[in-house]
Amino acid sequence: MDAGVVDAVTDASLYRQVMGSAFDALPPQVQALHAGCDARQWSGVARIRRGTGLLSRLVAAAIGFPKAAEQVPVTVAFTPERGGERWTRDFAGRRFSSWQRRGAGRNDALLVERFGAIDVALALVVEGERLTLVPRRWSCLGIPLPKALLPKGKTFETEVDGRFVFDVEIAAPIVGLIVAYRGSLLPD
Template sequence: MDRALSTPLFRRLLGTRFDTLPPQLRALHAIDTQATWRGEASILRGTNPLARLCAAMTGLPPSRHAVPTTIVFSIHDDAETWARDFGGARLRSRCTARDGFLHERLGPMTFRFALDARDDEIHWRTAGVRLLGVLPLPARWFADVRCREREHAGRYEFLVEAAMPVIGRLIRYEGWLVPA
């Protein structure tokens, strides 16, 4: 296998900044074949009918508080598959690196994220979106789709927020994980 492809995805994208991250962030993003992490999440979905439609299209989980959460990370060649289970509500995505960006395919949408490691956190900022992999959508529609990852009290923590103009919040979910 090509050495570049055997290097963990986030290490490829963050370069030497990866080495400055707290241990739990490095551990979660340095998986070489497969790993399971478990924890808990709280999910708040938007209530606007268009927000509900968009959330359903991408398979986003329903609103719940303190739901048991499991994520299985699987590495295949140059891609990572994240199989999330929020108390029985499943959400799967596929992540790859291309042109210095993280590309995450979620349902019919492919998001292009710029990653930034600062203040012991990883921040994801939307840089582009395509529908069905080919139709570019206006980036400004997705300016409020972002993620923050960090370590707190020895656990990996995440916060994902997605909102769009006019329709408002699609989803906000946050929680923590530890290796299973």
């Protein structure tokens, strides 16, 4: 089953709006994290890896990604904003945020996540017990960027032992690994 069939109403949570009935196939903790429409916060621990090349370090620093470390306390605050959600991630005091919203036009049926001036349109795909986030296209200040340079990586969410588990990897052609972080969260 995959995302793309949008049959949800607009007062539903952001991920339910994007995924439609596919949302119901998600593991319980993944549904719980994405079911809210109000401000909420989840906390846990994460392991962070960073790329070692000059370009990857520059990109990671520009976005504000955390430095490589083991067993880092992490908090993610979700705040409603302009019809979407502001995700503020705090890795042991190192904070960065993005704004997620339902795609429109050419990004219909996709989740669009903004990091600064960059928008990345993501397909939300249910694969077994995982929600996989698949980059489809990107733009800077609304100007489409070449798909050949689109950042990629293996990014998914799942549930393990009753905890929400995330595994995010962001890499780009030429640049290589920018950042990868893996961990688990529970609601505060």
